[in-house]
Amino acid sequence: MARITLDDLAHSYLPRPAGDDDFALKPMTLTWQDGGAYALLGSSGCGKSTLLNIISGLLVPSRGRVLFGDRDVTALPTAARNIAQVFQFPVVYDTMTVRQNLAFPLKNRGMPAAQIAARVAEVAAMIGMADTLDRRARGLTADAKQKISLGRGMVRQDVNAILFDEPLTVIDPHMKWELRTQLKSLHRQFGHTMIYVTHDQTEALTFADQVVVMSEGRVVQAGTPQALFDRPEHTFVGYFIGSPGMNLLDAEVRGDRATVAGAQIALPGDHGLPQGRVQIGIRPEFVTPAAGGPGGDGGGLPFRLERVEDVGHHRILRGRAGDQPLTMLLPEDRPIPAGIDRAVPATAHLHVYADDWRVAPVTGERAA
Amino acid sequence: MDKPVNNRAWFLVLPVLALVAFSAVIPLMTVVNYSVQDTFGNNQFFWNGLGWFQEVLDSDRIRAALGRQILFSAIILAIEIPLGIFVALNMPKRGFWASLCLVLMALPLLIPWNVVGTIWQVFGRVDIGLLGHTLAALGLDYNYVNDRLDAWATIIVMDVWHWTSLVALLCYAGLQSIPDAYYQAARIDQASRWAVFRFIELPKMSGVLLIAVLLRFMDSFMIYTEPFVVTGGGPGNATTFLSIDLVKTAIGQFDLGPAAAFSLIYFLVILLISWVFYTVMTAQKDAP
Numbered sequence: 001m002a003r004i005t006l007d008d009l010a011h012s013y014l015p016r017p018a019g020d021d022d023f024a025l026k027p028m029t030l031t032w033q034d035g036g037a038y039a040l041l042g043s044s045g046c047g048k049s050t051l052l053n054i055i056s057g058l059l060v061p062s063r064g065r066v067l068f069g070d071r072d073v074t075a076l077p078t079a080a081r082n083i084a085q086v087f088q089f090p091v092v093y094d095t096m097t098v099r100q101n102l103a104f105p106l107k108n109r110g111m112p113a114a115q116i117a118a119r120v121a122e123v124a125a126m127i128g129m130a131d132t133l134d135r136r137a138r139g140l141t142a143d144a145k146q147k148i149s150l151g152r153g154m155v156r157q158d159v160n161a162i163l164f165d166e167p168l169t170v171i172d173p174h175m176k177w178e179l180r181t182q183l184k185s186l187h188r189q190f191g192h193t194m195i196y197v198t199h200d201q202t203e204a205l206t207f208a209d210q211v212v213v214m215s216e217g218r219v220v221q222a223g224t225p226q227a228l229f230d231r232p233e234h235t236f237v238g239y240f241i242g243s244p245g246m247n248l249l250d251a252e253v254r255g256d257r258a259t260v261a262g263a264q265i266a267l268p269g270d271h272g273l274p275q276g277r278v279q280i281g282i283r284p285e286f287v288t289p290a291a292g293g294p295g296g297d298g299g300g301l302p303f304r305l306e307r308v309e310d311v312g313h314h315r316i317l318r319g320r321a322g323d324q325p326l327t328m329l330l331p332e333d334r335p336i337p338a339g340i341d342r343a344v345p346a347t348a349h350l351h352v353y354a355d356d357w358r359v360a361p362v363t364g365e366r367a368a
Numbered sequence: 369m370d371k372p373v374n375n376r377a378w379f380l381v382l383p384v385l386a387l388v389a390f391s392a393v394i395p396l397m398t399v400v401n402y403s404v405q406d407t408f409g410n411n412q413f414f415w416n417g418l419g420w421f422q423e424v425l426d427s428d429r430i431r432a433a434l435g436r437q438i439l440f441s442a443i444i445l446a447i448e449i450p451l452g453i454f455v456a457l458n459m460p461k462r463g464f465w466a467s468l469c470l471v472l473m474a475l476p477l478l479i480p481w482n483v484v485g486t487i488w489q490v491f492g493r494v495d496i497g498l499l500g501h502t503l504a505a506l507g508l509d510y511n512y513v514n515d516r517l518d519a520w521a522t523i524i525v526m527d528v529w530h531w532t533s534l535v536a537l538l539c540y541a542g543l544q545s546i547p548d549a550y551y552q553a554a555r556i557d558q559a560s561r562w563a564v565f566r567f568i569e570l571p572k573m574s575g576v577l578l579i580a581v582l583l584r585f586m587d588s589f590m591i592y593t594e595p596f597v598v599t600g601g602g603p604g605n606a607t608t609f610l611s612i613d614l615v616k617t618a619i620g621q622f623d624l625g626p627a628a629a630f631s632l633i634y635f636l637v638i639l640l641i642s643w644v645f646y647t648v649m650t651a652q653k654d655a656p
Contacts, residue, residue, distance in 0.1 A: 078555040079555060094571045104557055108563070
């Protein structure tokens with residue numbers, strides 16, 4: 001096991017990339033600690049699978065280095081890197097039994113038979129397939145096959161890291177939950193470095209200690225689930241994480257005040273005079289509906305309610321502030337104010353973005 | 369799950385039934401008709417029961433032809449299937465060279481049977497043929513007209529040249545359908561090249577291989593035109609395969625009854641062996 005460092009890594013599928021757009025993976029530098037559980041989160045085609053394949057050695061990056069510990073493995077083939085990978089679709093050896101499938105990676109590395117048998121039994125118990133060990137893999141259901149793939153990834157104890165490439169895509173929802181919980185407990189038990197690629201924020205946030213959010217080949221933020229929620233560094237993180245995503249409103253920002261839809265609101269600090277496309281961001285959880293009445297001013301932004309979605313333990317209020325869409329979350333036990341026409345954002349949770357990147361306040365930023 | 373049962377759905381099968389009746393059942397029935405009757409000419413027939421079948425089964429000539437036929441198909445399959453797999457494994461996966469290979473491989477398949485026969489008939493001739501002349505010049509005693517072994521070798525090499533492409537193309541298609549993830553997983557599991565073939569490629573190819581084996585078996589078992597053009601069944605009866613013998617019986621001697629019985633037995637043998645192939649090759653798939 002080892003720390004994984006990506007040093008100024010970039011990749012293009014073109015032989016001679018000209019501009020930034022030609023890179024499937026834009027230059028990045030990241031360090032993953034030994035034994036951590038990491039998630040790579042992003043929408044399809046954002047480069048997360050490319051990054052994973054570079055780490056596993058199935059792809060050689062066009063630029064930069066990959067280090068396992070202090071060892072440069074950029075040019076090493078997959079077999080020499082000693083990693084395990086679980087793919088999006090179950091990869092099983094059809095003609096082998098479950099037992100043979102699980103034993104295969106060990107056998108290829110010349111482990112003694114007795115040790116293999118012990119290890120296979122252990123892994124079979126983990127993935128709950130101890131009683132189907134002698135079944136042929138061909139006839140099994142998709143989730144059983146994927147469990148075998150997971151098992152094959154787990155069977156070697158000395159791997160540097162286990163990489164998961166959207167491993168739960170083909171699994172039934174209730175099995176998903178179970179397998180994810182299992183993975184999590186396996187991680188705690190064995191302490192392998194695990195890197196989990198997904199486009200599902202719930203999966204990422206429940207699995208990982210550290211989530212790396214990617215968008216268009218770029219790492220936009222790496223942090224704990226809490227940090228991603230509380231302080232999105234990029235508008236993509238804002239609306240990709242959270243359900244519903246963060247509200248982003250075009251605004252005019254001057255010092256510690258912002259003007260949105262004709263109303264002035266206070267910001268949590270002095271943001272100076274940001275340039276470019278300036279937006280303020282606020283999560284729907286931190287906006288409260290209010291009724292100011294004509295002439296009266298409850299503060300906040302003018303709001304026109306359009307639709308209420310009841311999703312059980314809370315309601316989603318969708319409407320507009322001026323001509324920009326705005327969403328609020330209201331707990332089930334709080335009534336919608338009669339004559340609602342204001343939306344009041346909690347100042348502490350307001351963020352300012354210039355050209356999609358967060359602008360930190362010059363003064364008065366609270367510690368995260 | 370309960371599915372509604374509606375017997376009127378059978379009406380939907382009618383068009384196919386009618387088509388198959390005209391294309392297969394009725395022609396086959398005329399053969400059945402001939403096989404149980406005898407005639408002294410004048411279009412007058414009388415009942416002969418299973419007499420012709422008895423005669424065909426007892427005929428040494430036909431038994432010898434059947435033996436040659438089985439040997440021929442066995443040799444053909446033993447060469448073409450492994451060779452086809454080998455070629456497919458070594459073809460480029462994508463790009464210009466893949467397309468070029470595909471076109472070149474498909475060429476022999478596009479040549480009509482009798483043209484293939486003619487090509488090899490000339491090619492192998494000792495006086496003017498490139499192959500025959502070269503072999504003779506090298507001091508080899510090669511002559512497919514006089515020598516049984518040379519005649520067999522020529523026909524087998526010709527068939528391999530003509531049809532290995534088919535096996536290779538089918539296998540190639542099977543190989544192309546294997547997702548990259550399988551190869552990547554194999555690399556991560558440190559599988560050897562042989563293990564990749566044995567546990568990934570071969571199982572994934574088994575479906576197309578079944579088709580290839582059946583097609584090549586049936587085709588080679590029914591082979592007529594090429595050996596007829598090259599050797600005419602000779603020297604002696606050395607390359608008289610079943611269909612050559614059948615045509616001799618039916619058209620040469622105009623023995624309609626025995627020929628009809630012969631055809632039916634021929635048909636059943638092909639059906640039987642194909643069924644055996646199918647059962648054996650799919651047995652493993654259904655095993656638990």
